[in-house]
Amino acid sequence: GESVGLHLPTLSVQEGDNSIINCAYSNSASDYFIWYKQESGKGPQFIIDIRSNMDKRQGQRVTVLLNKTVKHLSLQIAATQPGDSAVYFCAENQAGTALIFGKGTTLSVSS
Amino acid sequence: DVKVTQSSRYLVKRTGEKVFLECVQDMDHENMFWYRQDPGLGLRLIYFSYDVKMKEKGDIPEGYSVSREKKERFSLILESASTSQTSMYLCASRMLRGGDEQYFGPGTRLTVT
Numbered sequence: 222g223e224s225v226g227l228h229l230p231t232l233s234v235q236e237g238d239n240s241i242i243n244c245a246y247s248n249s250a251s252d253y254f255i256w257y258k259q260e261s262g263k264g265p266q267f268i269i270d271i272r273s274n275m276d277k278r279q280g281q282r283v284t285v286l287l288n289k290t291v292k293h294l295s296l297q298i299a300a301t302q303p304g305d306s307a308v309y310f311c312a313e314n315q316a317g318t319a320l321i322f323g324k325g326t327t328l329s330v331s332s
Numbered sequence: 333d334v335k336v337t338q339s340s341r342y343l344v345k346r347t348g349e350k351v352f353l354e355c356v357q358d359m360d361h362e363n364m365f366w367y368r369q370d371p372g373l374g375l376r377l378i379y380f381s382y383d384v385k386m387k388e389k390g391d392i393p394e395g396y397s398v399s400r401e402k403k404e405r406f407s408l409i410l411e412s413a414s415t416s417q418t419s420m421y422l423c424a425s426r427m428l429r430g431g432d433e434q435y436f437g438p439g440t441r442l443t444v445t
Contacts, residue, residue: 230372255433264336264422264436265375310374319365319390320424320434324374 233329240298242326244311249292251313255320256285256296259308268296268309298328306330335359336425336437344443351410353440355423363426364406365434366390366398368419375422381406413444 234240246254252273257265271278271285271294278285284297294311308327312320339354355364365380367390377390379398387398395417399407406425410417420441424434 253432257436262438264424264438266436267433270433319363319377319380319388321377322367322375324372 229326230324231327231329233331234301236301236303236330236332238301240301240305240328240330242296242298242309242311242328244294244296244323244326246292246294246311246313246323248313248315248321249289251315253314254285254287254294255312255314256283256294257310257312257322258305259310259325261307265310301328301330303330303332336423336435338421338423338437338440340440341438342441342443344445345410345413346445347414349410349413349444351413351442351444353408353410353421353423353442355406355408355425355437356404357406357425357435358404359425359427359435360403361425361427361435362403363428363434364400365424365426366396366406366408367422367424368392368417369422369439370419378408413442415444418442418444 255270256268259265269280269285282299286295308325310325311323314320336357345351366378367375369375376392381387381400397409420439422439423437426434
């Protein structure tokens, strides 16, 4: 698999590889985190979320990891497929507020 | 399924015009949000509303106002459109106050000439 440093705007992987998209959040009081996928011409769609009392959560082919010590969030996509090509956003939320979004990472998957 | 709809997918307006962007959700959600999305800047929060007739400024409210007269509808108003407001506008709704997924509409691509 291929991993990237924080805040890289683009990530290119081969089909079948594992992808890791990283995100740093700003507010140590944030207690809810979420990853969205946005395909061209569409609104963002929910992928997976995690609350601050957890450090890992798994979905179908996706895993979110939360490291509160360094305020870091990551999204791992297993066996990346061409249909995974999109922009991925992380977002944080503190109870009672709106989601605040990161700038996004464009994932490109080549066959 | 939750559905969030926006009145237009594409809109072209002239500088100085008053512009209304409408958003409707069908799941009785209390919270609604307006974001704008620009290349390299991600999604930035303009205004949000926790309930009918309530509104809160987000990070970039200047040049915008909102209206929430009914629970299902949240309108974004550009009082006097400017070219700097050319952008993708995204509406979202959420059931609870904090700690839950926000559902997004398809977006309105607004061009101000």
